[in-house]
Amino acid sequence: MSDSDERGRTIKGRVKWFDPSKGFGFVVADEGGPDILLHANVLRNFGQSSVADSAGIEVVVQETARGAQAAEVLRIDPPKVEGDEAAEDDDAGGMIEPVDLSLPQLPARVKWFDKSKGFGFANVFGRSEDVFLHVEVLRRSGLADLQPGEAVTLRVVDGARGRMAVQVTSWESASKSGE
Numbered sequence: 001m002s003d004s005d006e007r008g009r010t011i012k013g014r015v016k017w018f019d020p021s022k023g024f025g026f027v028v029a030d031e032g033g034p035d036i037l038l039h040a041n042v043l044r045n046f047g048q049s050s051v052a053d054s055a056g057i058e059v060v061v062q063e064t065a066r067g068a069q070a071a072e073v074l075r076i077d078p079p080k081v082e083g084d085e086a087a088e089d090d091d092a093g094g095m096i097e098p099v100d101l102s103l104p105q106l107p108a109r110v111k112w113f114d115k116s117k118g119f120g121f122a123n124v125f126g127r128s129e130d131v132f133l134h135v136e137v138l139r140r141s142g143l144a145d146l147q148p149g150e151a152v153t154l155r156v157v158d159g160a161r162g163r164m165a166v167q168v169t170s171w172e173s174a175s176k177s178g179e
Helices: 040-046 135-140 171-177
Strands: 002-005 008-019 024-029 036-039 056-064 067-077 087-089 094-096 106-114 119-124 130-134 151-159 162-170
Touching (some): 008 067, 024 056, 036 056, 106 130, 119 151, 130 151
Antiparallel strands (some): 002 008, 024 036, 087 094, 106 119, 106 151, 119 130, 151 162
16 A cells, blocks of 8 residues: 655555664565665664564655665554464563553663674663563564664563563654654
8 A cells, every 4th residue: 555745655565674784674565566775764763773574664665766765664563473472482581472551661771782692681761670672572572673772662571580571662653652
């Protein structure tokens, strides 16, 4: 589905891949057609430094001399999981279950995150304890990576090994959804 306005065409699709270290990736439109370039700056304007492969995405696309490029990100949805039932994952502290949306979104700052290790930690503003961040939770939240100092919101539960995030949202997208 797409519509046109003065900004460009609105396209819904999926992230083919995105590499934060390269600073770009590509989107495949649901309606087909050539890949759409997604630059890191456009993603940052949405408030995220990364996006998970296969995440649903809605973007405003402009045609340039070099092809179709995303000019603005309107929405990002987490990747669809086969069967989407909870999965066993000992590193994630046990079961990864559907997110309880009644949990408050807590403002936090990423302390560190190592994608190759598959985890990291954040600090909720005003609290001293670390909150565990697992790569699978990021992926299910529609993110691929986090940068130290990045502002996020977390939904947090008490896990077997301490506090752990069950959802991570970029600060800007959480702010927009609260309007």
